Amino acid sequence: MDPVNLGTYAQNTWCPGCGNFAILNAAKAALSSLAQEGTPLENVVLVSGIGCHAKIVDYINANSFYSIHGRVVPAAEGIKLARPNLKVIGFAGDGDAYGEGMEHLIFAAKRNIDITMIIHNNRVYGLTTGQYTPTSPLGFRGRSTPLGTSELPINPLELMLSSGATFIARGTSHGLELLKKIFKEAILHKGFALVDVLQVCVTYYNMYQYYDKRAYELKDHDYTDYYKAMDKIREWDYNADKPIALGTFYKKELPAFEDRLPKFEKTVQDREARLKEVLNEYV
Numbered sequence: 001m002d003p004v005n006l007g008t009y010a011q012n013t014w015c016p017g018c019g020n021f022a023i024l025n026a027a028k029a030a031l032s033s034l035a036q037e038g039t040p041l042e043n044v045v046l047v048s049g050i051g052c053h054a055k056i057v058d059y060i061n062a063n064s065f066y067s068i069h070g071r072v073v074p075a076a077e078g079i080k081l082a083r084p085n086l087k088v089i090g091f092a093g094d095g096d097a098y099g100e101g102m103e104h105l106i107f108a109a110k111r112n113i114d115i116t117m118i119i120h121n122n123r124v125y126g127l128t129t130g131q132y133t134p135t136s137p138l139g140f141r142g143r144s145t146p147l148g149t150s151e152l153p154i155n156p157l158e159l160m161l162s163s164g165a166t167f168i169a170r171g172t173s174h175g176l177e178l179l180k181k182i183f184k185e186a187i188l189h190k191g192f193a194l195v196d197v198l199q200v201c202v203t204y205y206n207m208y209q210y211y212d213k214r215a216y217e218l219k220d221h222d223y224t225d226y227y228k229a230m231d232k233i234r235e236w237d238y239n240a241d242k243p244i245a246l247g248t249f250y251k252k253e254l255p256a257f258e259d260r261l262p263k264f265e266k267t268v269q270d271r272e273a274r275l276k277e278v279l280n281e282y283v
């Protein structure tokens with residue numbers, strides 16, 4: 001079967017050289033490959049927020065929902081709960097997901113709801129022209145901090161692991177093949193999957209050389225081990241000058257939120273028994 005054409009007629013308005021192009025190409029390739037392997041595209045829904053990243057849904061010919069800034073996760077969760085058979089993929093910015101929407105991300109991870117979140121982490125507010133975000137490094141000079149920030153960044157992957165996410169990975173916008181592989185793996189994962197993409201914003205925070213010098217792909221990493229995953233996740237803290245690991249840090253099979261919800265059991269005892277049955281072998 002030929003690759004599926006997922007292009008649209010929308011005019012692309014990203015800056016030339018923007019790392020979002022890599023995410024777009026990798027997402028289209030992953031969806032095309034999934035379609036060829038039997039995942040019907042009509043069962044896929046893309047959700048985005050507000051920001052440069054959000055335009056990605058205009059450029060992929062699939063069902064999509066443009067939500068509001070910081071609310072990609074609740075929109076995606078709502079779609080998933082209403083129609084559990086759908087594959088729901090959220091595209092959010094770092095300002096969007098790690099700033100205004102962070103509490104949604106934590107609770108989605110805690111619930112292990114079966115959605116995939118792809119974070120375009122350019123470590124800057126791109127659309128609003130260069131203010132700092134939760135992952136901008138200490139001293140970041142932008143439109144709102146001309147003298148440099150005074151805050152250390154958060155490590156979102158550390159937070160996701162401790163919140164209960166069952167799939168955690170990282171890629172960069174200079175590593176297309178790895179991105180494709182990770183996206184596919186994340187979409188196929190049953191449970192809450194988060195992919196942090198170090199997506200370069202060439203206009204407000206050009207980090208291509210910085211990442212190219214430090215990034216390396218995880219090899220022989222045991223992604224089933226929570227503590228090994230945490231060690232690798234903490235190796236680079238989005239601030240210090242350290243090697244930056246790429247690939248899948250953590251992956252765990254655990255019943256998803258949808259499978260633990262009440263299913264019209266007649267008594268509380270029946271409900272408890274079913275929950276035990278669903279969860280027992282995992283906890």
Ligand SMILES: Cc1ncc(C[n+]2csc(CCOP(=O)(O)OP(=O)(O)O)c2C)c(N)n1
Binds near residue numbers: 051068093
């Ligand atoms: C509720 C709400 N808060 C703030 C804004 C203003 N706003 C729009 S985009 C944006 C920042 C986008 O940054 P990010 O999520 O990192 O996306 P990027 O543009 O970098 O892809 C902000 C603050 C808004 N539109 N709505």
Ligand code: SF4
Binds near residue numbers: 015018019053202203
């Ligand atoms: S401002 Fe930055 S993130 Fe937005 S399109 Fe341009 S390069 Fe990309």
Ligand SMILES: [Mg+2]
Binds near residue numbers: 093094122123124125
């Ligand atoms: Mg951003």
